[in-house]
Amino acid sequence: xxxxxxxxxxxxxxxxxxxxxxxxxxxxxxxxxxxxxxxxxxxxxxxxxxxxxxxxxxxxxxxxxxxxxxxxxxxxxxxxxxxxxxxxxxxxxxxxxxxxxxxxxxxxxxxxxxxxxxxxxxxxxxxxxxxxxxxxxxxxxxxxxxxxxxxxxxxxxxxxxxxxxxxxxxxxxxxxxxxxxxxxxxxxxxxxxxxxxxxxxxxxxxxxxxxxxxxxxxxxxxxxxxxxxxxxxxxxxxxxxxxxxxxxxxxxxxxxxxxxxxxxxxxxxxxxxxxxxxxxxxxxxxxxxxxxxxxxxxxxxxxxxxxxxxxxxxxxxxxxxxxxxxxxxxxxxxxxxxxxxxxxxxxxxxxxxxxxxxxxxxxxxxxxxxxxxxxxxxxxxxxxxxxxxxxxxxxxxxxxxxxxxxxxxxxxxxxxxxxxxxxxxxxxxxxxxxxxxxxxx
Numbered sequence: 001x002x003x004x005x006x007x008x009x010x011x012x013x014x015x016x017x018x019x020x021x022x023x024x025x026x027x028x029x030x031x032x033x034x035x036x037x038x039x040x041x042x043x044x045x046x047x048x049x050x051x052x053x054x055x056x057x058x059x060x061x062x063x064x065x066x067x068x069x070x071x072x073x074x075x076x077x078x079x080x081x082x083x084x085x086x087x088x089x090x091x092x093x094x095x096x097x098x099x100x101x102x103x104x105x106x107x108x109x110x111x112x113x114x115x116x117x118x119x120x121x122x123x124x125x126x127x128x129x130x131x132x133x134x135x136x137x138x139x140x141x142x143x144x145x146x147x148x149x150x151x152x153x154x155x156x157x158x159x160x161x162x163x164x165x166x167x168x169x170x171x172x173x174x175x176x177x178x179x180x181x182x183x184x185x186x187x188x189x190x191x192x193x194x195x196x197x198x199x200x201x202x203x204x205x206x207x208x209x210x211x212x213x214x215x216x217x218x219x220x221x222x223x224x225x226x227x228x229x230x231x232x233x234x235x236x237x238x239x240x241x242x243x244x245x246x247x248x249x250x251x252x253x254x255x256x257x258x259x260x261x262x263x264x265x266x267x268x269x270x271x272x273x274x275x276x277x278x279x280x281x282x283x284x285x286x287x288x289x290x291x292x293x294x295x296x297x298x299x300x301x302x303x304x305x306x307x308x309x310x311x312x313x314x315x316x317x318x319x320x321x322x323x324x325x326x327x328x329x330x331x332x333x334x335x336x337x338x339x340x341x342x343x344x345x346x347x348x349x350x351x352x353x354x355x356x357x358x359x360x361x362x363x364x365x366x367x368x369x370x371x372x373x374x375x376x377x378x379x380x381x382x383x384x385x386x387x388x389x390x391x392x393x394x395x396x397x398x399x400x401x402x403x404x405x406x407x408x409x410x411x412x413x414x415x416x417x418x419x420x421x422x423x424x425x426x427x428x429x430x431x432x433x434x435x436x437x438x439x440x441x
Contacts, residue, residue, distance in 0.1 A: 006239040009246025010256040010389035018386050018421050019260060019393030019435055021061040021105070022054055022405060030266070030368070030397050032286040033080065039401045041082045044094055046401070051095045053402055054102055057409030058423050060434040061103030062095070063136060063209075063395065064088040068112055069148045073295045074304065074325065080292055089121050096129035103431030105134035105209055110167040111160055112140070112149045115185075116194035119171040122206045123198040131203035131430035135171075137210045137225070139164045142331075157333060159189065161216035166190040168208065168224045175205040203430035204440030212245070222248035226437050227260045229395055233369040238263060238390040260392040260435050266370045266399055269407045273373050280372045283399050284362070293361035299325055300343055310358040314350050319343055368397075379415035386421065 005012045024047070025031070032038065039046035051062050066088040071078040085091075088106040095104055104125065108118055126133035139160040140146075143153035155163060166185065170192050173183045178196040185192045211229040212221035221228040222245060232241040238261075246256045268283060270276035290310035298305050302320030323339050324331055335342075350360045371378045385391045398404045416422035428434060 006388055006390065008239050008242040008389040009249075010242070013387055013389060016386040016389065016392075016421065017423060017436075018382050018416055019262060020057075020059045020408075021063055021103075021262060021393070021395045022050070022059060023063045023065060023264060023395050023397050024050065025065040025397060030287065030399060031401065032283060032399055035400070042084045042086070044091075047091060047095060048098050050402055050405065051099050051102060051104075053405055053409060055099050057405075057413050058426060059102055060393070061105050061134060061431060062092075063105040063134075064091060064107060066107040066109075067145075068109060068140075069145045074298055074302075078295065080295060089125050092133070093125055093128060096125070096132065099132075101132070101426045101429060101434075103132050103134055103207065103434060104129055105136050105207070105431075107136040107138055109138050109140060110164040111155055112146065112151065113167075115167050115170040115190060115192050116174060119174040119194075119196075120198055122171070123175055123196075123200075126201040126203070126206045127198055129201075131201040131432070133201070134207040134209055134227075134431055137164060137168060137208060137220070155189075158216075161214075161220050163189040165220055165223065168220070172205065172224070175200060201430070203432040207431045207435065207437065213241075218245055218248055221245065221259065222252050222254070225259060226432070227262055227435065230261065230263045231369060233263045233265045233371070233394075235385065235390060238385065239388070242390050255438075256389075257436075258438055260437065261390075262393045262395040263391055264369060264397055265394045266368050266397050267378065267394075267404065267408055267412065268370055268372045268399070269375055269378065269411055271374065273377065276372045276374065280370060284368070287368075287399065288358075288362045288365055290358050293358045296361055297357060300339060308357065311356045314347055314357055314360065375411040375415045378412060379419060379421075382416065383419050383421045 039049070054062055070083050071081040077083055088108070092104040092106055106122065106125065122133060122135050141155055141157040141160050146152040146154060166187050166189050170183065170185045170190055174194060174196045177183050178199045182193055182195045207226045208224055209227045209229065210217065210221045210225040212218045212225070213230050228245065230241050232238045242261055245259070245261065249256060249259055268276050268280045270279050293310050294305055300319060301315060302322060302325055303317065305315055308315050319340065323337060324335065346360060346364060349355065349363065355363060371381065386393065396408065413422060417424055426434065
């Protein structure tokens with residue numbers, strides 16, 4: 001790739017290294033569940049296998065997604081998503097004992113936790129792992145999830161990042177206060193008086209990760225995060241996102257290198273580009289399967305559609321008048337109203353293109369953020385991304401476990417190393433060192 005170096009808010013770096021993490025997600029269609037060899041999500045062996053594979057591939061971090069309530073479909077547990085996965089911090093504590101270098105990042109919610117309690121549990125993971133812990137900070141305004149905590153709908157959508165900012169600052173104050181006086185914070189959203197009971201690890205405190213695409217998310221990331229996720233994997237979008245985020249960092253008096261940008265991405269590798277594209281077609285069809293199509297439209301229709309053929313036309317029955325059933329979990333803000341208008345548009349699209357239920361589902365489902373090609377092609381792309389500082393690396397969402405990750409470790413990592421853009425050995429022992437982040441004051 002040639003041309004003028006884009007303005008990403010950071011200078012071109014010919015020696016930049018690709019940082020990699022893996023997001024072991026628990027919900028949604030990312031993983032292909034149809035294969036009988038797919039690993040169970042309640043067995044510690046599954047997680048040990050993946051974490052040790054990634055450590056062999058010299059990855060920075062292993063991330064665990066977490067949900068605070070089981071997904072449902074029309075009042076029953078949704079069989080197409082994970083149910084029964086153990087608590088993320090507990091699980092990562094077990095993985096700390098069977099790994100020695102890779103970072104261990106727990107997704108934890110600021111809306112339905114308490115600062116002193118969560119700060120203590122994260123500090124414990126950080127201490128017991130000898131400085132390898134991270135916290136993926138998430139928020140929710142989902143009343144359906146909140147009902148599990150008798151707080152359904154208690155926090156307005158626009159205030160969730162206000163609470164998150166106050167929550168994270170309180171946690172940071174607690175981590176910095178061991179051996180000192182109690183930390184006290186009294187605001188309308190966070191009320192805490194607590195004394196730190198766990199000493200700091202060798203990295204000072206857990207590394208803070210945050211998914212920041214919205215304006216509120218970007219501000220939280222610029223103020224507090226060490227690593228930020230985004231959906232911006234297209235190069236031009238990544239450049240614009242990096243420039244905006246680094247401008248915000250500057251306003252918070254932070255340097256460009258105090259925050260790593262790791263957009264989420266899936267990787268599909270094959271010996272030839274044509275084979276890789278065929279693999280991508282297969283993966284998308286397996287992810288967006290007929291059972292998922294029926295469950296998706298049942299949520300919109302508010303009715304049992306099991307009598308309909310997914311390869312046939314849309315149901316002729318009228319949908320329920322109410323808005324979306326929230327029992328499938330978080331519904332994006334832009335989809336919480338206008339259900340009937342959306343269904344009318346789908347019917348028109350299906351008629352124009354003669355689409356079946358399954359074909360329409362695939363047509364209206366968003367495209368995954370994929371890198372598709374040979375190991376050499378993707379290595380070249382990634383080197384360009386990190387050296388122009390559009391990103392600092394990628395947070396991989398696997399589609400097959402462990403196969404898609406084995407391909408990256410055995411095929412893509414050597415190509416990156418050959419180009420001088422990936423470590424050949426861990427140079428430190430803490431997660432903060434892997435990410436080349438500044439030391440905690």
